[in-house]
Amino acid sequence: MKAAVSARYGSPDVLEVREVPKPEPKAGEVLIRVYATTVSRTDVGMLRPHPFLARLFIGLFRPRRTVLGMDFAGEIEAVGPGAAQFSPGERVFGFSPQRFGAHAHYLCLPETAPIATMPADLRFEDAVLCEGAWYADTNLKRFSVEPGQNILIYGASGAIGMAAVQLAKSRGARVTAVTSTQHLDRVRALGADRVIDYTAEDFTRIGETFDFVLDAVGKTTYFRCRRLMKPGAMFAATDLGPWGQNVLLAAWYAMTGSKRVVFPTPKSGKSVVEFIKARIEAGELRAVIDRTYRLEDIAEAYRYVETEQKTGIVVVKVVAEDDE
Numbered sequence: 001m002k003a004a005v006s007a008r009y010g011s012p013d014v015l016e017v018r019e020v021p022k023p024e025p026k027a028g029e030v031l032i033r034v035y036a037t038t039v040s041r042t043d044v045g046m047l048r049p050h051p052f053l054a055r056l057f058i059g060l061f062r063p064r065r066t067v068l069g070m071d072f073a074g075e076i077e078a079v080g081p082g083a084a085q086f087s088p089g090e091r092v093f094g095f096s097p098q099r100f101g102a103h104a105h106y107l108c109l110p111e112t113a114p115i116a117t118m119p120a121d122l123r124f125e126d127a128v129l130c131e132g133a134w135y136a137d138t139n140l141k142r143f144s145v146e147p148g149q150n151i152l153i154y155g156a157s158g159a160i161g162m163a164a165v166q167l168a169k170s171r172g173a174r175v176t177a178v179t180s181t182q183h184l185d186r187v188r189a190l191g192a193d194r195v196i197d198y199t200a201e202d203f204t205r206i207g208e209t210f211d212f213v214l215d216a217v218g219k220t221t222y223f224r225c226r227r228l229m230k231p232g233a234m235f236a237a238t239d240l241g242p243w244g245q246n247v248l249l250a251a252w253y254a255m256t257g258s259k260r261v262v263f264p265t266p267k268s269g270k271s272v273v274e275f276i277k278a279r280i281e282a283g284e285l286r287a288v289i290d291r292t293y294r295l296e297d298i299a300e301a302y303r304y305v306e307t308e309q310k311t312g313i314v315v316v317k318v319v320a321e322d323d324e
């Protein structure tokens with residue numbers, strides 16, 4: 001089978017799409033034929049780890065995971081001994097936060113991993129939205145967003161931001177989304193009640209205060225957003241922030257017993273993908289696809305995601321349409 005292999009850290013130039021052995025499902029595992037995957041900010045961060053200390057977790061001198069790719073959608077090809085949850089031929093989707101490995105024709109995962117059968121009639125490329133939705137939901141859950149609450153999502157055009165707008169609306173919140181001019185209509189179409197163009201006005205002076213502020217893209221700070229927050233409000237971030245300040249502030253506020261700033265750690269599990277499936281089926285969540293690449297051109301996809309300018313998700317079609 002073919003896979004995009006990164007045997008060392010570096011720019012997307014280190015990626016090699018080449019033949020590697022096809023994995024065999026062991027006991028309790030399933031073998032998935034991957035039709036679609038994404039290149040995400042996590043993949044990009046794994047390829048060129050920053051800060052350097054991140055290597056302590058993913059391999060000091062060379063990457064422990066040499067085939068990246070978290071989101072996948074495809075078909076069960078085979079099941080290992082004792083695996084009974086899925087059958088060959090079933091269309092499935094999900095994400096692989098421990099093993100990665102979806103930038104390949106085949107992926108082996110424990111059947112207990114976050115895998116679910118695909119919603120009916122959904123295209124494979126529209127199903128590879130789990131990672132962004134997972135982070136978005138983790139943050140919204142941390143505050144227990146409820147109907148009627150006023151929430152602000154900064155960076156609403158990214159993978160996490162676009163999922164956060166939709167999931168916050170599905171929880172019944174009133175959503176103000178901050179984005180740039182080119183994304184205003186798209187974000188409004190996802191259900192945002194108010195959209196603010198951060199290139200045209202200071203989003204911190206819009207005459208409103210909020211119960212919950214989410215920096216979905218790591219481009220603002222708690223100190224900038226403070227004046228937007230009601231007493232008792234919470235600020236959450238998906239990125240470390242300048243000098244890791246979001247982690248430090250979260251630790252400080254945890255010690256003081258207040259939850260003013262939080263930096264939630266997502267926990268994966270089957271329930272996450274089942275939740276995402278339910279939202280898709282209810283018409284409350286959909287993928288916004290920016291660009292689509294072939295597996296052979298995956299280095300180009302990495303270069304684009306590295307610009308930090310993508311809208312929603314960047315899809316890699318592993319199996320071409322004619323082969324399906």
Ligand SMILES: NC(=O)c1ccc[n+]([C@@H]2O[C@H](COP(=O)([O-])OP(=O)(O)OC[C@H]3O[C@@H](n4cnc5c(N)ncnc54)[C@H](OP(=O)(O)O)[C@@H]3O)[C@@H](O)[C@H]2O)c1
Binds near residue numbers: 135238
């Ligand atoms: N906690 C974790 O483990 C974890 C996991 C995955 C990702 N992340 C982090 O989460 C963040 C978001 O990831 P993502 O995949 O959603 O990002 P993304 O899709 O790459 O976000 C790109 C979007 O951000 C917008 N943007 C760029 N500069 C901006 C600014 N100054 N203000 C507002 N929007 C701006 C861009 O549009 P415009 O430039 O036109 O506004 C673009 O549409 C990243 O920092 C990523 O590292 C964290």
